[in-house]
Amino acid sequence: MNTTMRTLLAGGTAAAALLASGVAAHAATAATAGATTAGKTATAYPAYKKPAIFGTSFQADPGHDFTKGISSRHSGILRGWITDVRDGVAEYEPIKWKRSKTTEGYFVGPPEGDVTAYASPIAKDVVFLSAYGCKPTMAAMTVDRNTGLGAKRCPTSVLVKRHDKQRQPSLITVHKGKIVKVQEIYTP
Numbered sequence: 795m796n797t798t799m800r801t802l803l804a805g806g807t808a809a810a811a812l813l814a815s816g817v818a819a820h821a822a823t824a825a826t827a828g829a830t831t832a833g834k835t836a837t838a839y840p841a842y843k844k845p846a847i848f849g850t851s852f853q854a855d856p857g858h859d860f861t862k863g864i865s866s867r868h869s870g871i872l873r874g875w876i877t878d879v880r881d882g883v884a885e886y887e888p889i890k891w892k893r894s895k896t897t898e899g900y901f902v903g904p905p906e907g908d909v910t911a912y913a914s915p916i917a918k919d920v921v922f923l924s925a926y927g928c929k930p931t932m933a934a935m936t937v938d939r940n941t942g943l944g945a946k947r948c949p950t951s952v953l954v955k956r957h958d959k960q961r962q963p964s965l966i967t968v969h970k971g972k973i974v975k976v977q978e979i980y981t982p
Contacts (some may be wrong), residue, residue: 839969842871847942847965847979848891849873851903855912866914866971874966875903876957876976877911884957884967884973887911901963901981917972922953925978930955936961944978 846854853874855867864885868917878885887910904910925944927934934944943965953976967975970973 803900811978819869828932839869839967839974842869842893844871844965845873845964850891851886851894852890852910858912860909860911864911864913867912869969870967871910872912872966873963873979874967875901875963877903877961878968879916879954879958883915885911885912885913886973889963898982901979912968914968914971914973916950916954916968917974918950920950920973921975921977922948922950922954923975923977924948924952924956928952933957935980942980943982 798866801821836959853872855872857863857901858868867886872886872888873890874886876884876886876889885905889901889903891899892902925935925937925942925948926932927936928948934946936944957964957976963979963981965975965977965979968972
């Protein structure tokens with residue numbers, strides 16, 4: 795009788811473990827599907843080709859007519875910085891890396907008087923990846939060590955406050971006339 799009871803208990807325990815693992819697997823699958831759906835909502839644009847992070851020339855925007863006033867850049871990723879933010883619209887310009895004899899180098903924008911600038915509304919679900927954390931002090935380093943790009947997702951309010959006050963080198967993704975992603979470039 796004892797052997798029969800042990801067999802029943804062992805069988806019941808095994809069935810419970812199997813059932814629990816099946817429920818856990820189903821929950822993990824549902825969570826992954828939910829995250830994928832949420833990810834598609836936030837990133838419903840193609841995977842554009844990233845420019846060289848420390849490229850030494852300004853990126854061209856073929857077909858853009860700068861004589862017709864400031865307007866949005868064509869869809870893609872621009873190495874640039876935001877120069878002004880007003881009423882949810884960001885003005886931004888391309889940047890390039892300038893080598894230096896005394897330091898590794900630094901980013902520069904177009905020369906004074908150059909009309910190479912763009913303006914696009916910031917999307918409501920913009921993805922802002924900071925290289926310096928979400929606090930105003932920018933004391934934390936939140937960077938992907940392999941790429942030198944920001945890895946900490948911060949609220950849109952931090953993007954607007956930080957980039958409206960100072961020019962922060964970034965990869966700016968524009969899709970259908972809106973800024974959908976800003977990923978800061980870490981510069982020591």
